Amino acid sequence: MTVVARFEVRYTQYLDSQGRVVRPVPEFARDPRALVPDYGAMVLMRALDSKAIAMQRTGQMGTYASTLGKEAIDAGVGAVLAKDDVVLPSYRESGILFLRGVSPHRVFLYWGGDERGNVFPESPRDFPFCVPIAMQVPHAVGVAYAMKLRREPRVALAVLGDGATSKGDFYEGLNAAGVWKLPLVALVVNNQYAISMPRSRQSAAGTLAQKGIAAGVACEQLDGNDAIAVRDAVGRALERARSGEGPTLLEALTYRLSDHTTADDASRYRKPEELAEAWKREPIVRLRDWLAANGAWSKEQEEALHRECAERVQAAVKAYLETPQPGPAQMFRHLYARLPDAYAWQRDEACAPEPVPERHVEHHAG
Amino acid sequence: MSSITLVEAVNLALARAMEDDPRVVILGEDVGANGGVFRATVGLLGRFGAERVVDTPLAEGLIAGMAIGMAAEGLRPVAEFQFAGFAYAALDQVLNHAGRLRHRTQGRLACPMVMRTPCGAGIRAPEHHSESPEAIFAHVPGIRVVYPSSPRRAYGLLLAAIADPDPVVFLEPSRLYRLFKEEVADDGEPLPLDTAFLLRPGTDLTLVAWGAMTHEALAAANELAAEDVFAEVIDLATLKPLDLDTILGSVAKTRRCVVVSEAPRTCSFASEVSANVSEQGLMSLLAPVERVTAWDTVTPMSRLESRYMPDKRRIVAAAHKVMQYH
Numbered sequence: 001m002t003v004v005a006r007f008e009v010r011y012t013q014y015l016d017s018q019g020r021v022v023r024p025v026p027e028f029a030r031d032p033r034a035l036v037p038d039y040g041a042m043v044l045m046r047a048l049d050s051k052a053i054a055m056q057r058t059g060q061m062g063t064y065a066s067t068l069g070k071e072a073i074d075a076g077v078g079a080v081l082a083k084d085d086v087v088l089p090s091y092r093e094s095g096i097l098f099l100r101g102v103s104p105h106r107v108f109l110y111w112g113g114d115e116r117g118n119v120f121p122e123s124p125r126d127f128p129f130c131v132p133i134a135m136q137v138p139h140a141v142g143v144a145y146a147m148k149l150r151r152e153p154r155v156a157l158a159v160l161g162d163g164a165t166s167k168g169d170f171y172e173g174l175n176a177a178g179v180w181k182l183p184l185v186a187l188v189v190n191n192q193y194a195i196s197m198p199r200s201r202q203s204a205a206g207t208l209a210q211k212g213i214a215a216g217v218a219c220e221q222l223d224g225n226d227a228i229a230v231r232d233a234v235g236r237a238l239e240r241a242r243s244g245e246g247p248t249l250l251e252a253l254t255y256r257l258s259d260h261t262t263a264d265d266a267s268r269y270r271k272p273e274e275l276a277e278a279w280k281r282e283p284i285v286r287l288r289d290w291l292a293a294n295g296a297w298s299k300e301q302e303e304a305l306h307r308e309c310a311e312r313v314q315a316a317v318k319a320y321l322e323t324p325q326p327g328p329a330q331m332f333r334h335l336y337a338r339l340p341d342a343y344a345w346q347r348d349e350a351c352a353p354e355p356v357p358e359r360h361v362e363h364h365a366g
Numbered sequence: 367m368s369s370i371t372l373v374e375a376v377n378l379a380l381a382r383a384m385e386d387d388p389r390v391v392i393l394g395e396d397v398g399a400n401g402g403v404f405r406a407t408v409g410l411l412g413r414f415g416a417e418r419v420v421d422t423p424l425a426e427g428l429i430a431g432m433a434i435g436m437a438a439e440g441l442r443p444v445a446e447f448q449f450a451g452f453a454y455a456a457l458d459q460v461l462n463h464a465g466r467l468r469h470r471t472q473g474r475l476a477c478p479m480v481m482r483t484p485c486g487a488g489i490r491a492p493e494h495h496s497e498s499p500e501a502i503f504a505h506v507p508g509i510r511v512v513y514p515s516s517p518r519r520a521y522g523l524l525l526a527a528i529a530d531p532d533p534v535v536f537l538e539p540s541r542l543y544r545l546f547k548e549e550v551a552d553d554g555e556p557l558p559l560d561t562a563f564l565l566r567p568g569t570d571l572t573l574v575a576w577g578a579m580t581h582e583a584l585a586a587a588n589e590l591a592a593e594d595v596f597a598e599v600i601d602l603a604t605l606k607p608l609d610l611d612t613i614l615g616s617v618a619k620t621r622r623c624v625v626v627s628e629a630p631r632t633c634s635f636a637s638e639v640s641a642n643v644s645e646q647g648l649m650s651l652l653a654p655v656e657r658v659t660a661w662d663t664v665t666p667m668s669r670l671e672s673r674y675m676p677d678k679r680r681i682v683a684a685a686h687k688v689m690q691y692h
Contacts, residue, residue, distance in 0.1 A: 086439070118471045127438070128471050132462045138428045139463070142435020142443070149391070149417055149441070156435070172428035179423060334473040335508050337531035340560055342607035 007213045009206075012233045013223035017281040019289030026232045032296035038079055038227050039287050039297070040305055042071035045095040046284065047309040048104050049258075051317060052111065056262040060321070064111040065092050066258030069225075072283035073189055073252050075099065076230025080238055081157065086143050088127040088136040088158040092189070096159065100126060104312070105319035114326055134164035137173030137186060144182035144247075155183045155241040157234075163194025165208045171215070174249060178216040181246035185237045186212075188249065189224065191256035192278075196269040212249030224252030225283040228290075257282060327351065367551045373543040375517035375550050376406045376482070379524035380444065382554050384414050387442060390528060393420040394429060394446030403448055404484055404543055430456035430481065434463050437479040437533075444528060450485035450537070451494030457502065464533040465508030477533045480524070486578050486628055487675050488541035490668035495540075497665050498577065498629040503535040504606040504638070510534040510559060511606040515580040517548040519603060522557030529556060539578040562609040564616075568598035571622035571688055574613055574639055576602040579626045579676060586681035595689055605635055613639065614647050621652045622688040628675045631659040653691035656684040 014025050028034055049068055055061040067074065070092065078099025081087065087096055094107040101122030110117025110129060118128035127143075130136040140158035147154045164170050165188055177184045188208050192199045205211060212219030218240065222233040230252060237248035255278035259266045266275075291297035332339055332347040339347060370378065383390045392407055392414075398421040401408030411419040422429050426447055433443040447453035460481070468476045487496035504511045512527055512534055514520040520538065527534035565580060566587055575583040580601045587597040598616050602609065617623050623643050627636035640655040658676045666674050 088435075115470050115472050119474055124474055125439070127475070128467075132458070135431060135459065135462060138431020138459065139435035139438070141428065142432035142437070142441075143439045144435075145420075145432065146436050146439035146441045168425075169427055169431065172423070172425040173431070176423050176425070176428050176432065330472075331469075334469045334471075336468070337476065340607035342560070342610065 007210070009210050009213075009219060009221055011221045012229045013226050014228040014232070015226045015286055015290050017225070017286060019286045019293065021290070025228055028231065028235075029228050032291050032294040035227060035287065035291060036296060038075040038231070039291060041075045041078065041095070041099055042227070042284050042287065043305055044309045044312060045071045045074060045098065047313050048094070048098070048107070048316065051313045052108060053262060055108070055317070056111070061108060061112045063261050063263045065261045067092055067095050069257035069278070069282055070189055070191060070254050071095060072227040072287065073187075073224045073230050073254060076227050077157065077159070077187065077234050079231050080235040082154070084125075084152070085155045085157060085238070086125045086127065088140045088143065088156060089129055090133070090136065090160050090164070091129045091131050092161070093129075093159050097123065097126070103319065104316035105323070108316060108320035109323060112320065114323070115330065116323070116326065134160055134167035134169040136160070137170050140184055140186070141173045141176050141182060144177065144184040145180065147183055148180070153242050155185060155238050157185045157187060157238070159187045159189060161194060162188060162190040162192065162199050162202055162208055163197065164188070165211055166202055171211070174212060174215040174217055174247070177247040181244070183241035183244075184247040185234065185241055186247065186249045187234065188251045189254060190251050191254050193256050193260070193266075193270070195260045195264060207251060209249060209251035217247050217249050219249040219251070221251045221253065224254035225281050225286060227283060227287045254283070255281065367549050369547040370517055370550050371544045371547050372514070372517045372520045372538070373404055373406050375521040376524060376538060377408060377410070378550065378552050379521045379528075380407060381410060381413065382552060383444070383525060383528045384410065384418065386554060389440065389442040390444060391418045391420060391436065391441050392444050392446065393422050393433065395422060395424055395448050397421060397446050402446060404540065406482070406538075407446065426452050426455035427459060430459035430464070433479045433481065434459060434467065434477055437477045438467060438475045442478055442528060444480045444482060447481060447483035449491070449495040450483050450497045450499050453481070453483045453499065456481065460503065460509065460533070460535070461506050465506045468532065469508060476531060478531045480527045480534045480536050482536045482538060484540035484543070485537045486539045486541055487665060487671040488578060490671070491540070493667055496671060498537070498627070500537055500576070500605055501629055501633055501635045501638070504635055508532065509606065510604060511537065512559065512604050513537045513539070513577045514603060515539065515542065515577055515601050517550050519557060519563065519601070521550050522555060523559065523603060525554065526556035526559045530559060537577065541578040542581070545581075559604050560607050560609060561604060562612040563601045563603050564598070564612070565601050566597070566599040568596035568620060570596045570620055571598070571624060571685055572613065572616040572620045573597045573599045573624050573626065573681065573685070574602060575599065575626040576605060577628070579628050582676060582678050582681055583626050585678040586685065589678060589682055590685055595685060597685060608638070608642065610642050610646065613643060614650075617643055617647045618650045621650050622691065623647070623651070624656045624658060624681065624684045624688060626658045626676050626681055628660050630662045631657065632662050634659050653688035656688055658684045
């Protein structure tokens with residue numbers, strides 16, 4: 001038999017789990033101070049995340065999908081995206097949105113059950129959270145197609161989970177992006193679990209990155225807990241897309257340190273030892289150790305950062321709690337550009353003041 | 367002005383829209399060099415180029431999702447689904463995103479897109495080619511469902527659908543694609559959406575139909591006229607949102623109503639029309655609203671399709687039934 005094709009999948013890592021450099025860091029990280037903003041963003045993400053969970057537990061917010069453990073991915077992506085690029089998130093990418101300028105209280109609003117949480121005035125072309133799995137990948141194909149058609153040096157970046165790579169929408173989108181060499185980056189956040197399904201039972205593929213090979217799409221696996229690797233790999237993929245070289249599939253390896261959502265209890269399907277082991281590889285301490293070891297971070301800076309984060313969390317909570325309750329008209333406003341006459345009576349009835357209950361008069365015999 | 371078929375009118379409207387608005391792009395399976403399996407897009411590749419007349423990989427979910435992305439990013443995509451039975455794969459995107467994007471972003475992003483598909487029985491097509499899925503799409507909030515029944519309405523309504531700022535499912539009755547010709551002026555003038563059309567005035571009963579069934583209804587009205595029963599025939603044209611005022615206005619005059627649909631009966635759009643007329647037109651009605659529909663069966667293959675779709679005979683029988691009430 002003749003070999004007609006041979007493939008390889010590359011893996012990118014700069015910092016190991018101890019924050020030690022395993023290969024020379026890329027140009028942008030030569031001065032470690034360049035990574036200080038990324039570190040600050042990661043600490044803020046974690047503070048907002050823990051506040052969100054606390055608010056859910058105390059009945060101030062609805063079901064929430066935690067971002068615990070993926071901070072390096074969100075920070076790295078946020079650092080290298082251009083303002084005019086378009087992000088198509090799943091439901092776990094609030095960290096990226098913060099770096100796009102979206103106010104954290106929007107994310108609280110979203111998980112608090114209010115459509116106004118998807119209004120991103122600071123980043124108006126970005127897509128809203130996508131709850132149905134992988135459906136944003138075909139959207140990204142359309143966005144990237146429009147960019148390419150208009151000869152704009154912009155990129156569509158879709159973020160999805162490991163489970164999403166089992167869906168047809170993922171394959172259909174990736175396949176088409178390859179055919180048209182679109183300016184698209186599909187970033188798989190492989191956090192090892194799709195609710196309760198471990199990565200090993202999601203696919204027999206050795207890597208999820210290699211799913212790009214079948215579509216003729218460049219692919220790469222990276223350490224998603226290494227902020228430098230994320231920034232490097234995503235930055236290169238964006239650059240390829242922007243210069244007309246086509247799409248890239250990235251698989252960022254991380255671990256979901258939280259439950260799937262606040263409605264989930266991961267202890268039903270994974271062992272505490274596994275979780276404890278995963279904590280040793282988490283991204284924040286690793287980056288801090290590297291910054292500190294290179295003289296770019298001090299204890300005083302750490303304390304100041306935590307104070308600043310606490311203030312920003314409080315400001316977000318305040319803005320969230322002070323947002324007035326939506327009225328029923330919100331269901332009809334923006335349903336269409338102009339509400340068709342046929343539905344005007346429904347809006348009027350839904351918005352009518354609730355009738356004051358008649359006073360209940362008890363009649364007693366005798 | 368020239369005399370053209372319905373499928374030629376679709377082609378004419380697409381070309382006009384692409385000429386007038388550089389944001390309009392066409393995408394679908396075999397829409398390029400092949401000009402579409404029904405030739406609705408014939409000649410467009412040569413005129414507007416492969417970037418705007420996009421042959422997609424064979425994946426209906428992709429086509430729908432991609433159109434959403436294009437629309438949100440400022441293009442005006444017109445997606446073709448080859449046959450109605452294949453459009454169901456796109457339903458996930460239509461339900462979860464096309465109909466919702468404007469609302470869930472509170473007006474920040476929108477989906478000005480058209481999803482065209484041939485549909486309906488009567489051309490002896492293979493399995494999965496003959497369904498009439500209007501009720502399934504009409505159930506989806508945030509979209510429009512349009513179902514033209516003549517070349518002129520296909521031209522004007524398709525232009526309106528493409529210009530509309532919201533998603534439109536545009537169902538083209540393949541049985542009428544080449545059944546007859548009509549004078550159509552290529553003047554770029556849209557016809558109004560959300561508006562039913564009066565096809566034939568009458569006094570004794572109202573026949574409500576859409577798509578290919580309008581022609582069965584007109585044939586039935588002809589036959590009834592020979593018995594001195596005068597049926598008013600209304601073509602809904604836009605099913606969602608429903609122009610109930612036109613129907614109720616007609617029923618106020620005729621006091622009887624028969625609704626015709628070539629889709630299965632249960633939860634059909636005929637049921638929706640019937641419920642609305644019964645609810646709001648009760649005081650006008652002399653007779654219960656009659657539905658003439660296809661059976662609650664799988665759409666049969668071609669040998670039995672003539673026994674599946676409502677025809678003139680069944681519509682006349684329903685008319686006789688409502689005429690028994692005085």
